[in-house]
Amino acid sequence: MLVLIFLGVLLVSLIIWIKYCNSYWERRGVPGPKPWPLVGNIGSHFMGRCTLGATMREIYKTYEGYPFVGMFRATQPVLLVRDPNLVTQILTKDFASFRNNEITVDKKSNILLGHNPFVLKDQEWKDTRHMLTPGMTSGKMKNLFTLLKDIACIFVKFIENHPTAASDGIETRALTKRFTLDNVAKTAFGVDGKAFESYEDISDFNKLVDQFLKPGTVQSIFIALTQIFPGIVNLASLSVVKPEVESKLIEIISDVLKHRRANNVEASDYLQFLIELSKAKHFGDTEITAHASTFFLDGYETSSLTLSFLLFNLAQNPEYQNKIREEIKKYELENKGQLTYDALHEMPWLNACLYESLRVTPVADVLTKRCNEPFEYTATTSDFKKMSVKLIPGDVVVLPYAMTTEDPNYFESPKKFTPERMFSKDSFIKGTFHPFSDGPRACIGRRFAILQIKLGTVSVLKHFKLSVSPKMKQPMTYIPYHIFNEPKGGFWIRYKKITK
Numbered sequence: 206m207l208v209l210i211f212l213g214v215l216l217v218s219l220i221i222w223i224k225y226c227n228s229y230w231e232r233r234g235v236p237g238p239k240p241w242p243l244v245g246n247i248g249s250h251f252m253g254r255c256t257l258g259a260t261m262r263e264i265y266k267t268y269e270g271y272p273f274v275g276m277f278r279a280t281q282p283v284l285l286v287r288d289p290n291l292v293t294q295i296l297t298k299d300f301a302s303f304r305n306n307e308i309t310v311d312k313k314s315n316i317l318l319g320h321n322p323f324v325l326k327d328q329e330w331k332d333t334r335h336m337l338t339p340g341m342t343s344g345k346m347k348n349l350f351t352l353l354k355d356i357a358c359i360f361v362k363f364i365e366n367h368p369t370a371a372s373d374g375i376e377t378r379a380l381t382k383r384f385t386l387d388n389v390a391k392t393a394f395g396v397d398g399k400a401f402e403s404y405e406d407i408s409d410f411n412k413l414v415d416q417f418l419k420p421g422t423v424q425s426i427f428i429a430l431t432q433i434f435p436g437i438v439n440l441a442s443l444s445v446v447k448p449e450v451e452s453k454l455i456e457i458i459s460d461v462l463k464h465r466r467a468n469n470v471e472a473s474d475y476l477q478f479l480i481e482l483s484k485a486k487h488f489g490d491t492e493i494t495a496h497a498s499t500f501f502l503d504g505y506e507t508s509s510l511t512l513s514f515l516l517f518n519l520a521q522n523p524e525y526q527n528k529i530r531e532e533i534k535k536y537e538l539e540n541k542g543q544l545t546y547d548a549l550h551e552m553p554w555l556n557a558c559l560y561e562s563l564r565v566t567p568v569a570d571v572l573t574k575r576c577n578e579p580f581e582y583t584a585t586t587s588d589f590k591k592m593s594v595k596l597i598p599g600d601v602v603v604l605p606y607a608m609t610t611e612d613p614n615y616f617e618s619p620k621k622f623t624p625e626r627m628f629s630k631d632s633f634i635k636g637t638f639h640p641f642s643d644g645p646r647a648c649i650g651r652r653f654a655i656l657q658i659k660l661g662t663v664s665v666l667k668h669f670k671l672s673v674s675p676k677m678k679q680p681m682t683y684i685p686y687h688i689f690n691e692p693k694g695g696f697w698i699r700y701k702k703i704t705k
Contacts, residue, residue, distance in 0.1 A: 223242050226280065226282075227239075227240045227242070227277065229275070229277075229282040230275025230276075230282055230284075231275075233275070233594070233595070234592075234593075234594075235273065235274075235275035235284070235592075235594055236268065236271055236274060236275065236592075237264075237268075237274045237275035237276050237285075238264060238267070238274075238276060240276070240277035243279065243280065244279060245276070245277025245278055245279045245280060245281070246260070246264060246276045246277050246278070247260045247261075247277075247278055247279060247433070250433075250685060251279075253685045253686065254685065255683075255685055256570065256683050256684075256685050256687070256690065257278075257433065257570070257571075258569070258570025258571055258607060258690070259570075259683070261276070261285060261570065261571060261603065261605070261608070262570065262605075262607070262608050264276055264285060265285060265287060265605055265608040266608075268287065270588075270589060270590055271287055271589065271590055271592070272286075272287055272288035272291060272582075272584035272589040272590065272592055273285065273286050273287055273288065273291065273582075273592070273594055274287060278433055278601075278603075279433050279434065281433075281434075281601065282600075282601070283573065283601040283602065283603050284594065284596070284600065284601070284602045284603065285603045285605065286602055286603060286604055286605060287589070287605065287608075288584055288586075288588075288589050288636075289609060289615075289634050289635060289636030289637050290584070290585070290586065290635075290636060291582055291584075291636070292604055292605075292609075292636035292637075292639075293635045293636040293643075294582065295574060295602060295604065296604070296636075296639070296642065296643040296644040296646075297643060297644040297645075299580060300644050300645055300646075301577070301578060302576060302577055302578040302579075302580040302596075303574045303575070303576060303577065303580075303602065304326075304327065304330075304577055304645070304646070305326045305327065305330070305574065305575050305577055306323060306324065306572070306573065306574055306575070306646070307573040307574060307575045307601055308323075308324055308573075309324065309326070310324040316451050316455075316491060316495060317451050317454065317494065317495045317498040318498070318502075319495070320333070320492065320495035320496060320498075320499065321495075321498070321499045321502060322334045322337065322499065322646075322649055330646075334645075334649060336482065336486065337482075337496060337499070337649060338649065339478075340475055340478040340479070340482070341649055341650060341652050341653065342652075343652065345475070345478065346546070346652050346653060346656050347546050348473040348474075349392050349473070349474065349475070349653070349656070350546045350656070350660075351473075352388075352391055352392060352473075352474065353388055353392075353656065353657055353660055354660065356384065356387045356388055356391065357384075357660050357661060357664040358664075359387070359401050360383070360384045360387075360401065360661065360664060360665075361664050361665070361667075361668050362401075363380075363383070363401040363404075364380070364665070364668075364669060364700050365668065365702060367404060367700070368404065370669075370699070370700040370701075370702075371699055371700060371701045371702065372699070373674055373675075373676055373697070373699075374673075374674030374676060374677075374697045374698050374699040374700070375697070375698060375699075375700060376695045376696065376697055377513050377516055377517065377695070377696040377697070377698045378509070378510070378513045378691075378692070378695040378696050379407075379695065380513075381509040381510075381512040381513045381516070381661065382400075382411070382415075382505070382506075382509040383400035383401055383407070383411070384400070384509065384512070384657075384661050385504060385505045385506075385508045385509040385512070385657060385661075386398045386400045386408075386410065386411055386414065386505055386509075387399075387400045387401065388504065388657050389500065389501045389504045389505045390410055391474065392474045392475045392476070392500070392504075392653075393474070393475045393476055393497040393498075393500040393501055393504070394454075394457055394458060394461065394476060394497055394501070395458075395461040395465070395472065395474060395476040395477075396410065396457060396461060398410045398411065410457075413450060413453055413454070414450070414454075414501070414505065454494055454497075454498060455490065455491055455494045458476075458490060458493055458494040458497060459490045459494075461476065462480065462490055462493070465480070475497070475500050476493075476497060479493045479496050479497060480493065482496075499649075499650075500650060500653070503648065503649065503650030503653070503654060504650055504653050504654060504657065506689070507568050507569075507654065507689065508653075508654045508657055508658055510568050510689055510690070510691070511562070511563065511568055511654070511658055512657075512658045512661050512662065513696045514562050514563075514566040514568070514696075515558065515559055515562040515658065515662055516662065516665065516671060516696070516698055517566070517673070517677075517696050517698060518558070518561075518562045518565065518566060518622050519558065519662075519666070519671055520671035520672055520673045520698045520699075521622065521673055522622050523670070523671070523672070525554065525558050525622075525624055526666055526670065526671060528554040529552070529554050529555050529558065529662070529663065529666050530666055530667065531554075532552045532553070532554050532555060533552075533663055533666065533667050536548035536551070536552060544663060546656075549656070549659050549660060549663065550655075550659070552659075552663075553628065554624065555659055555662065555663065556627070556659075557624035557625065557627035557628060558624045558627075558662075559655070559658060559659065559662070560624075560627045560640070561622060561623060561624040561626065561627050562622070563640040564610045564616070564627075564638055564640070565610070565611075565619075565620065565621075565622050566690070567606060567607040567610065567640065567690065568689050568690055569606065569607070569688070569689055569690065570605070570606060570607040570608070570690065571603050571604060571605060571606055571607070571608075572603075572604045572606055572642065573601055573602070573603050573604070574601070574602050574604065575599065575600070575601055575602075576596045576597065576598055576599065576600040576601070576602065577598055578598060579595070579596070579597055579598065580595070580596045581593065581594070581595045581596070582594055582596075588614070606639070606640070607690075609636070609637040609638065610637065610638055612637070615633070615634055615637045615638075616637075641654075665700070667703075668702065668703055669700040669701060669702060669703060670700075670701045670703060671698055671699065671700060671701075672698070672699045672701070673697070673698060673699070674697035674698060674699050675697075676694075676697040677694070677696065677697040677698070678692070678693055678694035681693075
């Protein structure tokens with residue numbers, strides 16, 4: 206009898222506790238949908254019906270006119286920001302109150318990822334970013350341009366000789382990953398990625414780096430879960446990247462370093478920058494590998510996905526392919542048949558198509574940040590209800606990167622691929638479009654990412670006409686349990702050789 210009474214009291218206490226926790230935003234006067242126990246407001250994502258971003262997007266749409274929405278990502282209360290002014294304050298004006306991204310990684314159990322500026326906090330983040338930024342300047346990118354051009358030529362030959370390029374097409378997600386893998390392997394690791402040696406198989410280096418992000422693997426699901434439960438990274442010293450992958454990458458870097466030191470080899474790549482940096486800052490091979498891996502994470506996975514989306518959007522809109530081809534001819538004529546680094550960045554239609562692709566088909570939907578200092582905000586524009594919110598240290602805010610970009614209040618016909626709109630980017634409402642983030646924590650690798658994406662695009666368009674293959678699954682849907690917007694079935698694009 207006493208046992209039953211104890212269990213009854215325990216059950217009632219649990220129910221009261223859950224109700225109290227689920228009233229977190231209600232007690233603070235913040236509107237939002239009623240959460241379900243355990244799954245909060247993301248039950249459809251838990252059941253595999255859609256991505257986490259798609260779940261949040263529905264909440265964003267439901268609360269039209271509200272500057273912010275209190276919701277629950279499983280049991281975690283988070284504030285979904287809808288007001289672009291608040292987004293701008295979080296990223297720039299009041300950066301000190303939101304200086305840290307939400308996810309925390311233990312460097313002891315995550316040797317490589319733990320050194321990435323994206324996960325570092327406070328002064329350690331500031332010091333590391335300050336240390337690595339000189340390796341990402343425009344001048345450094347110019348030094349890498351020659352290396353990348355050589356790889357782009359191999360990229361084109363691979364497509365040209367591909368047995369199904371013009372018929373069924375090529376699964377372009379895998380194709381662009383070969384390109385960015387070779388780029389990063391050569392510039393950050395000082396090795397040949399050998400990504401284009403076989404049509405049937407991928408290289409050993411490709412297999413190695415694919416192990417922790419390939420859709421469907423245990424590691425990729427674990428990484429996706431960190432979006433819902435960021436704290437699990439530190440539970441029981443769990444590794445985001447497989448220990449054997451970390452060990453192999455460290456071994457690869459160590460072998461390259463031994464070769465360069467023994468033979469007095471100096472190269473014009475990012476690895477050489479890290480070697481020189483290690484001498485000045487007195488760190489070893491493991492730290493060099495960790496910082497090279499930061500370059501890899503920024504330059505491989507997200508860049509290849511962005512390039513895939515861009516080629517897909519151009520395949521669907523061939524008139525813009527022609528505009529970029531005319532630009533290529535113009536700039537090559539001005540530069541004695543060569544496409545220079547400066548010309549690549551001057552091409553207005555190429556630039557417009559890239560940014561419009563980033564807007565209409567973003568790689569990721571949201572960015573989460575943790576409040577570090579007490580913060581108060583009151584909506585002041587007539588677009589939103591005049592409401593206030595007080596945030597305390599530990600509160601999590603969700604910035605809706607992919608929601609404002611498809612909001613008709615900010616972009617006319619938002620679902621339509623219209624690069625022309627990018628010619629007047631200054632007219633955008635601040636806080637509605639920032640594909641590489643903004644403020645002090647803007648993406649450190651954006652220059653390299655833009656360089657290889659643009660180079661890959663012009664290399665392809667100069668030699669091939671693109672069209673969408675019948676094998677492409679449309680309408681496009683995304684893999685639910687993935688950290689990025691990965692289309693189910695990939696990108697199937699036909700590449701028809703342009704004959705002079």
